[in-house]
Amino acid sequence: MIEAARPPEAGGLLTIDLGALVANWRALGARAGGAECAAVIKADAYGVGIEPAATALGRAGCRTFFVALLSEAARVRAACPAATVYVLNGLPPGTGATFRDLGLRPVLGSAEEIAEWGEGPAALHVDTGMNRLGLRPEDVGPLPFRPALLMTHLVAAEEPENPLNRRQIEAFARVRDAFPGVPASLANSSGIFLDVPADLVRPGYALYGGNPTPGRPNPMRPVVRVEARVIQVREAAVGETVGYNGQWTAGRPSRIATISVGYADGYPRSASATDGKALAGTPSGEAIVAGRRCPFAGRVSMDLIAVDVTSLPDGAVRRGDRVTLIGDELDLDEVARRAGTIGYEILTSLGRRYARTYAGG
Numbered sequence: 194m195i196e197a198a199r200p201p202e203a204g205g206l207l208t209i210d211l212g213a214l215v216a217n218w219r220a221l222g223a224r225a226g227g228a229e230c231a232a233v234i235k236a237d238a239y240g241v242g243i244e245p246a247a248t249a250l251g252r253a254g255c256r257t258f259f260v261a262l263l264s265e266a267a268r269v270r271a272a273c274p275a276a277t278v279y280v281l282n283g284l285p286p287g288t289g290a291t292f293r294d295l296g297l298r299p300v301l302g303s304a305e306e307i308a309e310w311g312e313g314p315a316a317l318h319v320d321t322g323m324n325r326l327g328l329r330p331e332d333v334g335p336l337p338f339r340p341a342l343l344m345t346h347l348v349a350a351e352e353p354e355n356p357l358n359r360r361q362i363e364a365f366a367r368v369r370d371a372f373p374g375v376p377a378s379l380a381n382s383s384g385i386f387l388d389v390p391a392d393l394v395r396p397g398y399a400l401y402g403g404n405p406t407p408g409r410p411n412p413m414r415p416v417v418r419v420e421a422r423v424i425q426v427r428e429a430a431v432g433e434t435v436g437y438n439g440q441w442t443a444g445r446p447s448r449i450a451t452i453s454v455g456y457a458d459g460y461p462r463s464a465s466a467t468d469g470k471a472l473a474g475t476p477s478g479e480a481i482v483a484g485r486r487c488p489f490a491g492r493v494s495m496d497l498i499a500v501d502v503t504s505l506p507d508g509a510v511r512r513g514d515r516v517t518l519i520g521d522e523l524d525l526d527e528v529a530r531r532a533g534t535i536g537y538e539i540l541t542s543l544g545r546r547y548a549r550t551y552a553g554g
């Protein structure tokens with residue numbers, strides 16, 4: 194396990210609740226009815242760490258993992274020697290021997306990949322609308338092997354009313370009919386909540402606490418908590434600006450707490466709080482300081498964020514105090530919204546600079 198700098202040497206504190214990760218996996222499995230619940234742990238398990246995530250989920254009974262890259266699959270294999278590991282990005286040219294040596298399975302999505310793979314357990318990716326990877330249904334012909342898994346990927350599963358879902362499910366059902374007895378998989382996190390019968394589900398985001406049902410209450414437990422320390426507290430007079438390019442102006446005598454996390458830690462610069470955004474009503478970042486939400490003041494810089502703590506009582510915030518950037522009522526999806534992005538990007542940007550603590554493993 195990677196031991197980054199320990200507090201107080203580190204500026205940011207990242208706490209990952211492996212107990213919540215496992216609880217989310219169990220809850221999604223229960224929601225998926227009789228389907229096997231796999232775990233998508235690509236991109237370093239969405240930033241939380243591929244080894245700790247694979248180990249915790251493997252111990253809880255997860256038997257199948259999906260990653261994007263062969264390098265990620267090798268790490269899962271080392272952590273979970275008996276697991277089934279699929280590589281979503283397919284078979285890079287010339288890597289068949291490595292796949293076989295490590296007992297890994299490519300997700301094959303083109304005639305070239307199928308020809309190069311030859312035989313052996315692999316998934317077949319059928320493209321029913323995403324148009325990125327996978328064979329079109331009409332191009333699925335006789336194969337040199339029997340797929341271990343037939344899969345497709347939904348374009349807009351988090352929008353249950355989107356007619357694309359129905360179209361993809363129907364197109365996939367026709368391909369499934371051509372492969373009787375082969376397990377089929379189409380649901381990501383949000384897809385599980387569409388209640389489409391399948392043999393295996395592939396949640397990622399929801400495992401890590403992201404809301405798979407946007408616009409409705411989040412059924413998942415939070416996994417990631419991000420905190421920073423207050424480096425100093427200072428006053429800004431009316432008309433003074435805070436941060437690069439003077440983009441935030443104090444409209445009242447203000448107190449500013451400067452905290453020790455910035456975009457170099459993966460906190461999005463797009464959460465900056467500027468006069469222009471305030472005027473336009475565009476949301477910007479917030480932190481929880483001394484139990485209360487406080488807005489950012491000015492640009493998020495590389496290593497620092499300034500927080501407007503004027504609304505807090507005198508002395509409520511001091512040098513060295515911890516401030517919450519993700520956690521409590523400031524959940525991942527809201528943080529993403531305030532930065533104009535999605536929680537997936539927030540998670541996968543979590544930097545290596547944090548002091549990481551794994552809890553509940």
Ligand SMILES: *Cc1c(COP(=O)(O)O)cnc(C)c1O
Nearest residue numbers: 233346381382395396397398399
């Ligand atoms: C990333 C990915 C998933 C997981 O999606 P989430 O929305 O994170 O649950 C499932 N299937 C495929 C093919 C993916 O690329």
